Amino acid sequence: MGISHWPEGERPREKLIHLGPQALSDAELLAIFLRVGVKGRSAVDLARDLLSEFDGLRPLLEADRGTFCRAHGLGDAKYVQLQAALELSRRHLETLLMRGDALNSPAMVRRFLSAHLRDLGHEVFAALFLDSQHRVLRFEKLFTGTLDAAAVYPREVARRALALNAGAIIFAHNHPSGVAEPSDADRRITTRLVEALGLFDIRVLDHFVVGDGEVTSFAERGWL
Template sequence: MPITDWPPAERPREKLLSLGAAALSDAELLAIFLRTGVAGQNAIQLARGLISEYGGLRTLLQLERERFCATRGLGDAKYVQLQAALELARRHFKESLTRSDVLENPTQTSRYLSIRLRDYPYEVFACLFLDTRHRVIAFEELFKGTIDGASVYPREVVRRALQHNAAAVILAHNHPSGVAEPSDADRRITRRLSDALGLIDVKVLDHLVIGDPGAVSFAERGWL
C-alpha cells in the first residue's frame, strides 16, 4: 500500500510535523530522506530493508560512495544529498559552539567533537582553539595516524595556537577501536602539550578521547 493511502497520523512527514523529528523511528526518518521507494516497496519498506541490510542507520550513513551508490534505491543524487545534510549538521553544531562559552556547554562540545572524529578508521588528533571568553575561534584536525596511533607534535600545536591568537584550547582525538579509555601515551602527550602551551600562556581546558559510544574527559577525571 502506498504511504499516501495510510492514515495521516502514520505518515512519516505528517507525523514529524505533528510530533517532531524525535518521535520518528530510524526507518521513518530515512524514508523522508529517500522520498520514494522502489518497485514493490514503498519508502518505509525500502528504509527498513536498508537498515536491516547494513545492521543499523549509522553504518548505512557511513558507507563509502561506491558502495552507497551501488545499493538499490540509492545512487549519486542521494549520496550528494546525504553528504550535504551531514555537513549541515556538523556546521550547525560548530556555529552553536562559536556563539557561546564552550565550558557552559560541555555536552554539546563533546557531541560536536564526537560527530567530527568518531567515525575515522584511524586516529585523528584535533584542537578547538578558543578566545579569552572560551568561544570557538577554529577547529582543526592537526595530525592523522594509523589505527594504532598518531604522531602529535607540540611545536605544531603551539604554532597554530599563536596563529589563531588563542587563549585556550580543547584537545581531542579518537580511538578507532571504539574504546574511549585514555592510554598512558594519551596522558603523556597531554602533559607535554600542556607544558608547551603554558609557555605562551595558552591553557589546556580539556582533552577528550572519543570512542563509540561516548567520550572520556581528562578535566572530569581531574587530570588537568
C-alpha cells in the first residue's frame, strides 16, 4: 500500500507538519528526503532497507558518491541533494555562531566543530578566530595531516591571528580514529600556542578534540 493510502497521522510529511521533525524516526525522515519509493516498496520501506544496508543513518549520510549511488533507489541526483542539504546545515550553524558571543554558545560551538571536522579521514587542525568581545571573526582549517597527525606551526597561527585582528582563539582538531581523548602531543602543542599567542595578548580560550560523537574540551579539564 502506498503512503498516500496510510492514515494521515502515520504519513511522514503530515506527521512532521503536526508534530515537528523530532517526532519522526530516521526512516521517516529519510523517506521524506527520498520522496518516492521503488516498485513494490514505499518510500518508508525503501528508507528502512537503506538504513539496514548502510547499518544506520550516519554511514548513509557519510557514504562517498560511488557507494551511495550503488544502492538501490539512489543515484547522482539524490547524492547531490544530500550534499547540498548537509552543506546548508553546516552553513546554518556557522550563521548562528557568527551572531553572538561564542563563549555563550558552547553547545553550538561543539556542534559546529563536529559538523566541520568529525567525518574527515585525515587529521585537520582548525581555529575559530574571535574579536575582543569573543564574537566569531572567521573559522579556518589551518593545517592538514595524515591519518593520525597534523604539523602545527605556532608562528603561522600567530601571523594569521594578527592579520584578522583577533583577540582570542578557539582551536580544534579531529581524531580520525574516532577517539576524542587528547594525546600528550596535543597538550604540548597547545602549550606552545598559548605561549606564542600570549606574546601578542591573544588568548587561547579552548582547544577541542573532535571524535566520533564526542568532543573533548581542554578548558573543561582545567588545562587552559
